[in-house]
Amino acid sequence: MAHASSLTRSRRRSAWIFLIPMLAILAVVAGWPLLRTFYFGFTDANLSDLSSYSFIGIENFYAVYDGEAYGLLIDPEWWQAVWNTLFFSVISVSLETALGMVVALVLNQNFRGRGLVRAAVLIPWAIPTIVSARMWNWMLHDQFGIINDMLMKLGILSAPIAWTASPDWAMSAVILVDVWKTTPFMALLILAALQMLPGDCYEAARVDGIHPVRVFFKVTLPLIKPAVMVAVIFRALDALRVFDVIYVLTPNNPQTTTMSVYARQQLVDFQEVGYGSAASTLLFVVIAFCIMAYIMIGRVRLDEGGH
Amino acid sequence: MADVVLKQIRKRFGPIETIHGVDLNIRDGEFCVFVGPSGCGKSTLLRLIAGLEDISDGELRIGGDVVNDTVPKDRGVAMVFQSYALYPHMSVFENMAFGLDLAKHSKDEQNARVMAAAKTLQLEELLDRKPKELSGGQRQRVAIGRAIVRKPRVFLFDEPLSNLDAALRVQMRIELAKLHEKLNTTMIYVTHDQVEAMTMADKIVVLRAGTVEQVGTPLELYHYPANLFVAGFIGSPKMNFISAKITQVSQQSVTLKLESGKEVSLPVDGSGLATADRVTVGIRPEHCSIADQDTALFTGTVEVVEHLGEAGLVYVRTGSDELFVARVAGDTAIKTGETVGIQAAEQDCYVFDTADMAKRRLAVDNAPLKAQMALN
Numbered sequence: 001m002a003h004a005s006s007l008t009r010s011r012r013r014s015a016w017i018f019l020i021p022m023l024a025i026l027a028v029v030a031g032w033p034l035l036r037t038f039y040f041g042f043t044d045a046n047l048s049d050l051s052s053y054s055f056i057g058i059e060n061f062y063a064v065y066d067g068e069a070y071g072l073l074i075d076p077e078w079w080q081a082v083w084n085t086l087f088f089s090v091i092s093v094s095l096e097t098a099l100g101m102v103v104a105l106v107l108n109q110n111f112r113g114r115g116l117v118r119a120a121v122l123i124p125w126a127i128p129t130i131v132s133a134r135m136w137n138w139m140l141h142d143q144f145g146i147i148n149d150m151l152m153k154l155g156i157l158s159a160p161i162a163w164t165a166s167p168d169w170a171m172s173a174v175i176l177v178d179v180w181k182t183t184p185f186m187a188l189l190i191l192a193a194l195q196m197l198p199g200d201c202y203e204a205a206r207v208d209g210i211h212p213v214r215v216f217f218k219v220t221l222p223l224i225k226p227a228v229m230v231a232v233i234f235r236a237l238d239a240l241r242v243f244d245v246i247y248v249l250t251p252n253n254p255q256t257t258t259m260s261v262y263a264r265q266q267l268v269d270f271q272e273v274g275y276g277s278a279a280s281t282l283l284f285v286v287i288a289f290c291i292m293a294y295i296m297i298g299r300v301r302l303d304e305g306g307h
Numbered sequence: 308m309a310d311v312v313l314k315q316i317r318k319r320f321g322p323i324e325t326i327h328g329v330d331l332n333i334r335d336g337e338f339c340v341f342v343g344p345s346g347c348g349k350s351t352l353l354r355l356i357a358g359l360e361d362i363s364d365g366e367l368r369i370g371g372d373v374v375n376d377t378v379p380k381d382r383g384v385a386m387v388f389q390s391y392a393l394y395p396h397m398s399v400f401e402n403m404a405f406g407l408d409l410a411k412h413s414k415d416e417q418n419a420r421v422m423a424a425a426k427t428l429q430l431e432e433l434l435d436r437k438p439k440e441l442s443g444g445q446r447q448r449v450a451i452g453r454a455i456v457r458k459p460r461v462f463l464f465d466e467p468l469s470n471l472d473a474a475l476r477v478q479m480r481i482e483l484a485k486l487h488e489k490l491n492t493t494m495i496y497v498t499h500d501q502v503e504a505m506t507m508a509d510k511i512v513v514l515r516a517g518t519v520e521q522v523g524t525p526l527e528l529y530h531y532p533a534n535l536f537v538a539g540f541i542g543s544p545k546m547n548f549i550s551a552k553i554t555q556v557s558q559q560s561v562t563l564k565l566e567s568g569k570e571v572s573l574p575v576d577g578s579g580l581a582t583a584d585r586v587t588v589g590i591r592p593e594h595c596s597i598a599d600q601d602t603a604l605f606t607g608t609v610e611v612v613e614h615l616g617e618a619g620l621v622y623v624r625t626g627s628d629e630l631f632v633a634r635v636a637g638d639t640a641i642k643t644g645e646t647v648g649i650q651a652a653e654q655d656c657y658v659f660d661t662a663d664m665a666k667r668r669l670a671v672d673n674a675p676l677k678a679q680m681a682l683n
């Protein structure tokens with residue numbers, strides 16, 4: 001390809017012309033803040049006075065004063081947050097995928113009122129997280145919550161549980177709410193994949209008398225796998241950044257503090273912009289690492305999976 | 308192996324009935340072809356036999372057993388779909404082996420069956436490929452192979468060749484015919500292509516709008532079509548129809564006056580007809596010849612001449628709306644705009660009454676057909 005034809009060149013030119021506005025906006029609203037956050041991570045900036053700060057190298061991450069080490073990399077609270085985040089992400093995304101698959105398989109069947117049910121299933125996803133988290137907060141309330149009330153009436157519980165405050169239950173409560181909220185999204189993505197499946201294959205399997213369970217594992221699952229893998233990436237990205245559910249449902253609980261919550265705490269509550277930015281930078285690195293590992297291990301084909 | 312018997316089979320989709328009481332008797336080992344125009348219910352009928360659709364009314368027997376309420380897999384049928392319906396993520400081998408019951412057939416037996424089918428269909432080199440790496444004809448063969456390995460009592464084909472190009476179709480047609488000869492299993496084959504029907508079938512079932520118009524061997528349908536629809540459907544190019552008025556009628560012959568004024572006497576059984584009745588005369592293009600204008604049945608102006616190579620098709624405007632088609636020698640010198648006379652032998656003409664039913668032809672002279680009829 002020594003010379004692209006003039007047609008190709010003019011096509012390329014118009015492609016760039018169309019892309020420039022978007023790239024410019026992305027640079028302003030995403031690129032610039034990102035770079036600034038990176039930069040702040042290497043400074044001692046403080047929220048009380050953002051006009052004066054100085055570059056301190058990697059001291060936010062790791063520094064030794066008088067033989068004692070400081071910094072994010074050896075902060076047990078940070079590593080607890082990383083662990084919480086990973087735990088939350090793996091469990092909730094797995095549950096959402098499994099449940100979403102079941103819901104999608106049901107919604108893919110022909111039954112009366114299917115359209116209505118499909119719309120109804122989406123409601124949890126449509127409610128803003130703040131609202132639904134607040135709602136669950138009330139339902140899970142240790143004294144007035146309906147959940148405790150019902151479980152006690154059924155005789156399952158003898159004393160109410162402080163779901164969102166107890167160290168044993170807080171993470172489960174957060175996962176429950178997240179699964180409740182996001183399963184519809186997963187179901188919808190999987191349903192879309194199911195509807196792309198070649199229907200005649202299923203008729204062929206029926207004539208051949210292949211057991212439906214075998215058909216599911218040998219035909220349906222392999223065929224929707226690419227789409228499911230992409231859906232899982234979407235969800236994993238969301239889950240690794242999780243903030244709002246936890247902030248509303250279980251504030252200041254070390255058992256549920258995730259990386260985002262930790263970074264916000266440093267930035268806003270402790271006014272440590274430099275340290276908080278360093279945490280945000282690490283958060284970015286951790287997420288990037290997780291997703292890359294997932295893509296490589298799962299051999300996800302991003303170019304094929306979407307359709 | 309099994310015979311397939313349909314008794315007053317009906318199919319309703321909601322309130323709409325699409326199959327209106329079909330009676331059919333397909334013998335064991337027979338190659339039976341369903342033909343008919345698009346939407347006449349061929350696929351539906353086949354799917355009823357396969358068990359993919361529920362039978363609304365009537366009785367279906369396969370191998371003597373009533374199978375109305377039997378699930379597809381217990382009917383012992385295998386189906387080849389028009390779209391092939393191969394599993395896109397499986398190799399050719401896996402596609403063919405997938406339908407075999409793991410419990411009933413050991414791994415060795417599965418392998419043996421797939422290899423045997425692959426050999427029959429010349430798929431041995433392709434066993435590791437995915438369907439998308441195959442040509443249309445190869446995919447079709449895989450779909451057939453998948454049916455063969457199951458050793459069904461009845462094969463069902465739904466327009467299996469319609470996605471192939473003309474040359475491949477002819478080749479696959481012959482391969483299917485050979486396959487039938489080899490397996491000698493009952494096969495039911497749906498097509499809208501009457502050439503496929505004529506060349507492959509032991510028995511043709513002509514369907515129209517959910518009812519059976521006629522059942523018979525290819526030659527029976529060609530020489531003794533039951534009505535105008537079958538006469539027009541079987542044969543290519545299609546039969547020409549011209550109207551005429553009866554002047555004399557007997558059980559041995561019918562004398563008619565054509566619109567051209569010419570009178571002819573045709574050897575058909577005229578019972579049920581009366582003088583002055585208006586009837587339709589059918590003449591197949593291949594039975595026409597160009598004649599002198601004074602001896603011809605009628606004359607007309609040539610509008611189009613198609614040169615097929617081995618033959619020529621001459622389209623003649625005779626005054627009526629439709630063009631009259633005559634099949635002539637390939638080296639014909641006839642040109643557009645000429646006025647020509649058309650002639651046909653009396654024994655080659657068909658007569659249909661006012662209800663479009665055919666009158667029995669008395670002078671059909673076809674040796675294979677006679678041999679067939681003597682056998683039955």
Ligand SMILES: Nc1ncnc2c1ncn2[C@@H]1O[C@H](COP(=O)(O)OP(=O)(O)OP(=O)(O)O)[C@@H](O)[C@H]1O
Nearest residue numbers: 320325343344345346347348349350351352498499
């Ligand atoms: N699932 C269905 N619901 C309602 N009507 C149907 C259904 N399937 C088929 N039909 C109707 O039944 C009639 C016969 O359809 P069918 O598919 O059997 O036609 P066909 O002879 O196979 O035509 P083609 O040559 O185009 O494949 C059509 O009028 C069609 O609209």
Ligand SMILES: [Mg+2]
Nearest residue numbers: 349350351466
């Ligand atoms: Mg059809």
